[in-house]
Amino acid sequence: MISAQLLYQVSGLNFSYPGSSPALQGINLEVYQGEFLVLLGVNGSGKTTLLGLLCRLLEPLEGEVKLYGKELSRYYGDQELYQLVNLVFQEPNDQLFCTTVEEDVSFGPRNLGLEEAEIERRVSTVLKNVGLEGFRHRCIHELSFGEKKRTALACALAMGSKTLLLDEPTSGIDPVGASEIFQMLREYNRQQDMTVIMATQDVDMIPVYASRVALLSKGELITVAPVKELFENPQLLRESRVRxxxxxxxxxxxxxxxxxxxxxxxxxxxxxxxxxxxxxxxxxxxxx
Ligand SMILES: Nc1ncnc2c1ncn2[C@@H]1O[C@H](COP(=O)(O)OP(=O)(O)OP(=O)(O)O)[C@@H](O)[C@H]1O
Ligand SMILES: [Mg+2]
Known part of the structure; x- marks a missing residue:
């Protein structure tokens, strides 16, 4: 359920990668606790960059990102932040670094200092939820791309944070599997009040699962609107090359x-x- 509690407050955000033209410009965005917000936009529109700024993987050049009213770059320790927000990377090979699925999925919870029984409970629950029961002892480098994507998702879910940032979690996943993952994320969203902020190209899934959409084009936020409202304006979508x-x-x-x-x-x-x-x-x- 979407509450009135402000989770993120992004204001005047500008970002450039070293030596490159601006990747994000003048972004103002508010995200509320319990939303299922989709970041939509063509390749290079700034989705991954924005997700990186929301979890402090990147630092703003100008402007600020506030989480629960406090500036992200100043007020949160790393451990504190990992308990609040986790990111699932677009490229699973950037995220997975252990030898086996179990080692990778348990790494974060172990670093949080959880007890072994709790770690075990989380690992088995999330592996089941992402459809990787029976993969626990498999070597990461022997997984298919889709299985690696699922493992990366399991790693983030195992952290148990109330906010999950996902960068195209279903790209490279078969269509039925993608629907199952959307469904599973919606259950986390509804039953555990988890805020989901997801970059996706899967336009057909958006009306079924998302509550609002942030439309990005060339590093600018064109609009943030409830799903129905956004799709009532096909012209705006076409100008941003979104179907x-x-x-x-x-x-x-x-x-x-x-x-x-x-x-x-x-x-x-x-x-x-x-x-x-x-x-x-x-x-x-x-x-x-
Ligand atoms: N590491 C980098 N160094 C320099 N420029 C980068 C880097 N990563 C991204 N960019 C540039 O920043 C802009 C935004 O890229 P970003 O990866 O955020 O887009 P995106 O919407 O996630 O695209 P995609 O749909 O392809 O994943 C693009 O112009 C891109 O070329
Ligand atoms: Mg991206």
């Missing part, structure tokens, strides 16, 4: 080319089904 969910695109074509249906376009299969059934029923009545 509509496939279902909405179909309904847009049906309206514009066939005069069937109307705005706002349904965003999920369930919504489209209801709208199409209504249209067919009304046609049936007209034809009587």
């Amino acid at each position: 509509l969910p496939r279902v909405a695109h179909l309904m847009e074509v049906l309206e514009q080319e066939e005069g069937v249906g109307s705005k706002p376009y349904p965003l999920t299969i369930g919504e489209a089904r209801r709208q199409l059934v209504d249209i067919m029923k009304n046609k049936g009545l007209e034809n009587r």
Whole structure:
């Protein structure tokens, strides 16, 4: 459930990598406890950079990031921060550094000083949740790419933080597996009040799982809006080279080319089904 508690307050944030043009410019963003916020934008739009700034992997050039009202760069010790926020890297090889799945997943919790029984409980729970039961003793370098992505996700979940930052966690994961991971994250989000901030290219999944979307383009935050509101503005999305969910695109074509249906376009299969059934029923009545 989204609460009124402000989790992040990002203001006037500018960032450049050394010797490069700005990667993020003038970012102002508020994130509330319990949100499922998606960062959406084409390659190079600044999603990974923003996630890096939200967990202090990167430091702002200008502006500030506040977490629970306190500036991230000044007020939090490393251990304290790991208990509050964890990041799942876009590239799993950047995150995994131990020999086996178990060693990697237990590394963080052990560093937090947890007891062995609690570490064991967390490792077995998260491996089950990411679909890696039976992989515990496997060598990392013998995993497929998708299995490494799942291991990286397990590592972050095992930390037990209330905020999870995820950088395209389902890229390279098969479609059914990707749905399961979205589903699992939504359960953490709803049942454990975990805030999820996720960069993803998976536009079709957004209406099913996310609450708000931050649209980035060329290092600027174009808008932050509830999912429905964002997709009501296809023009804004197209200017940022982002497409509509496939279902909405179909309904847009049906309206514009066939005069069937109307705005706002349904965003999920369930919504489209209801709208199409209504249209067919009304046609049936007209034809009587
Ligand atoms: N280590 C780096 N050094 C220099 N420039 C970088 C570095 N990492 C990213 N950039 C640049 O910063 C900008 C934002 O990159 P970023 O990785 O944040 O984009 P992204 O939205 O995550 O893209 P993608 O969808 O490809 O993951 C891009 O112009 C990119 O070329
Ligand atoms: Mg990225």
